[in-house]
Amino acid sequence: MTSTTVNSFFAKGFRDGLPFILVAAPFGTLFGVLATEAGLTLFETMVFTFTVFAGAAQFTALQLMQQDTPTLIVLVSALAVNLRVAMYSASLTPYLGAAPLWQRALAAYFTVDQSYACSVVQFETEPRMTVHQRMAYFFGVVAPLAPTWYAATFAGAALGKTIPESWALDFVLPIAFIAMVAPMLRTRAHLIAAAVSVVVVLLGAGIPHNLGLILAGLAGMIAGACAETVIEGRAAE
Amino acid sequence: MNAQFDPVTLWTVIIGMAVGSFALRFVFIGLVGDRPLPAWILRHLRYTAVAIIPALVAPLVVWPPATGGAPDTARLAAALVTAATGYATRNVLAAMFAGAGTLWALLYLTG
Numbered sequence: 001m002t003s004t005t006v007n008s009f010f011a012k013g014f015r016d017g018l019p020f021i022l023v024a025a026p027f028g029t030l031f032g033v034l035a036t037e038a039g040l041t042l043f044e045t046m047v048f049t050f051t052v053f054a055g056a057a058q059f060t061a062l063q064l065m066q067q068d069t070p071t072l073i074v075l076v077s078a079l080a081v082n083l084r085v086a087m088y089s090a091s092l093t094p095y096l097g098a099a100p101l102w103q104r105a106l107a108a109y110f111t112v113d114q115s116y117a118c119s120v121v122q123f124e125t126e127p128r129m130t131v132h133q134r135m136a137y138f139f140g141v142v143a144p145l146a147p148t149w150y151a152a153t154f155a156g157a158a159l160g161k162t163i164p165e166s167w168a169l170d171f172v173l174p175i176a177f178i179a180m181v182a183p184m185l186r187t188r189a190h191l192i193a194a195a196v197s198v199v200v201v202l203l204g205a206g207i208p209h210n211l212g213l214i215l216a217g218l219a220g221m222i223a224g225a226c227a228e229t230v231i232e233g234r235a236a237e
Numbered sequence: 238m239n240a241q242f243d244p245v246t247l248w249t250v251i252i253g254m255a256v257g258s259f260a261l262r263f264v265f266i267g268l269v270g271d272r273p274l275p276a277w278i279l280r281h282l283r284y285t286a287v288a289i290i291p292a293l294v295a296p297l298v299v300w301p302p303a304t305g306g307a308p309d310t311a312r313l314a315a316a317l318v319t320a321a322t323g324y325a326t327r328n329v330l331a332a333m334f335a336g337a338g339t340l341w342a343l344l345y346l347t348g
C-alpha cells in the first residue's frame with residue numbers, strides 16, 4: 001500500500017515538473033552554446049553544468065569571466081545570484097528535514113526554482129503527506145527536468161561553433177537574464193530593489209574589477225528589504 | 238569571444254561554484270534542521286536575485302561590448318521589450334522570444 005502511494009506521488013511530481021522542460025531545454029542549449037563560444041571545451045562545459053546545476057549562476061560566471069573579472073568576484077557574484085536557493089533550502093527544511101541524510105543531500109543538489117516552487121505548493125496543500133511521500137514528489141518534479149537540462153547543454157555545446165556571428169549572440173545572454181528577472185518583480189519592494197541596483201551599478205561603472213556589481217547587489221538587497229519593512233508597516237496601520 | 242580562459246581560473250570557478258552552490262542548498266536542509274531563521278535574513282535573501290541580475294545586465298544594455306561600448310538602438314529596444322513582456326506576462330519564454338525577435342528584426346533593418 002505505502003509503496004503504491006509513494007509511486008503515485010512520484011508520478012504526480014513528474015506531471016507537475018513536465019511543463020518546465022520547455023524552459024530548461026532552451027536555457028540549457030543557450031548555456032552550452034555560450035560556453036563553447038567563450039572557449040570552454042565540451043568536457044569543461046558538461047562538468048560545469050553537472051556539478052553546479054544552477055542556470056542563472058552559471059550564466060553569471062560565464063559573463064564575468066569574459067570581462068576579465070578577478071576570480072573571487074566571479075565566485076561571489078555568481079553565488080550571490082544563487083543565494084535564493086538557500087532560502088528555498090530553509091523553507092523546505094520543515095517538510096523534508098526528517099529524511100535520511102543521503103536523501104537530504106541529494107535533494108539539496110536538486111533544489112532549483114522549479115522543484116522548490118512545485119514542492120512547497122504541494123506540501124502546503126496536502127499537509128498530511130509523510131516525509132517519504134514528500135521526497136518522492138520532490139524527485140518526481142526533478143525527474144523530467146534534470147536530464148533535459150543536461151542533454152540540452154550537451155546539444156548546445158555540440159552546436160556552439162556552428163552558429164554564425166550575425167545572430168548577435170553577445171546580446172542573447174542579457175535578454176535571457178532580463179527574461180528571467182522581469183517575472184520575479186512581483187511587488188513594489190522587488191521593483192525598488194532592481195531599480196536601486198541598476199542606478200548604483202551605472203553610477204559605479206568606473207569602479208575596477210566589477211566590484212560595482214557587488215556594491216549594487218548589496219544596495220539593491222538592502223533597498224528591497226527596507227522597502228518591504230516600510231510597506232508592511234503601512235499595511236499594518 | 239573566442240579567447241580561451243586560463244585553465245586554472247576556469248577550474249577554480251567551476252570547483253568553487255560546485256562547492257559553493259551545494260553548500261548554499263545544503264546548509265539549511267542538511268545542517269540547520271528545522272530551527273527557524275531570523276526574519277531579517279530571509280527578508281534580504283528574498284531580494285538577492287532581483288538585485289544582482291539587473292546590476293549584471295544594465296551595463297551590457299547601456300554600453301554593449303559588441304559595439305565597443307557605444308549605445309545601440311537595437312540592443313536597447315530589445316532589452317526594453319524583454320523587460321516589458323516579462324513583467325506583463327510573467328512568462329520567461331514569451332519575454333525571451335519577444336526580446337530576441339526585436340533584436341534580430343532591428344539588426345536586420347538597420348544592418
